[in-house]
Amino acid sequence: MRVLVTGGAGFIGSNFVHWTLAHRPEVSITVLDALTYAGNRSSLASVEDRITFVEGRIEDAVVVDPLVAEADVVIHFAAESHNDNSLADPAPFIQTNLIGTFTLLEAVRKHGVRYHHISTDEVYGDLELDDPHKFTESTPYNPSSPYSSTKAGSDLLVRAWARSFGIHATISNCSNNYGNFQHVEKFIPRQITNLIDGVRPKLYGAGLNVRDWIHVDDHNSAVWAIIDRGEIGRTYLIGSDGEKNNLDVVTTLLRIFGRAEDDFDHVQDRPGHDLRYAIDSTPLQTELGWTPQYTNFEQGLTDTVNWYRENEAWWRADKAATEAKYQASAS
């Protein structure tokens, strides 16, 4: 099987490449990635000789068309992925998440190639803290930010191309991922690298916002379950019952670092900050037989802390630039 992985130099895409090479030796992988600020070629350094890497943009039909033509499956991870950046400048989100997805869809339509679309639970908006319902595949779309609205728009393009043109597509909407190779702009690696540098973690607002954390390897094993056994045309929600509020995550990290549990700063809240996400992944578990492997969040977090401690060369160059960006948007 030949797979085209867009965004394979990013956080989840690079983990997908490593997971696939470890578990699916029959698969040959081509990565298409623009190496934006979020793409890091060194995330693939240990497997460079086992994959084909193409540097290019998903909006570029001239690049995309021949790569799709020679693939059996396209797995589309590439995106502008950070909410805070989308508030500072939405333009790249429109370009990559909407125009880029459109370009890929046109190519899979032309060449009749199977397509899997990676998306987020943020398309459903947010839940009250005491809402007994979680997101399901029939929850109405209600995105809040420029990031989540462009992801919602890209999902709707996929649904329309499946219905109108009969492309063979599936969609997955996953909750917040954590693990190795995540950019230091994101919540967990930002706080881990702050703590390594002796800087206090930064919590937006009161820290009561809830995210449904899943280890990136569990996300990627679910993606393979959908590619292998998913029903064409369906949307699957991926989550592993990992709801935690941000304050709990910060205090767990402080404990792992042996620091006092109040050794953090409250900083200005994110505008429009979604309160809570929660996924019901029952169909994935009962119909496709998927089960998450990382059920102990504190252990998964400890492993992730150790990875950032041991791989400072991977993140150090991005840290100062990322903090400068946060500093500029706060002033």
Ligand code: NAD
């Ligand atoms: P990321 O920002 O770490 O990586 C994105 C990758 O896409 C980078 O390598 C970047 O260079 C590449 N890219 C960006 N624009 C491109 C373009 N125009 N053409 C080609 N390549 C381009 O993102 P991530 O966190 O790994 O997220 C991957 C996917 O998973 C996204 O679609 C995101 O919406 C989705 N998702 C993420 C999470 C999460 O918690 N991170 C949760 C659910 C879904």
Ligand code: TDX
């Ligand atoms: O410094 C911080 N302090 C803080 O309290 C940062 C960067 C974040 N936060 C909060 C905001 C959120 O409630 O932590 C939570 C997680 O923030 P992010 O890591 O920015 O993730 P989120 O906005 O929830 O979106 C993530 O999950 C869904 C990914 O970035 C998306 O790509 C994915 O779709």
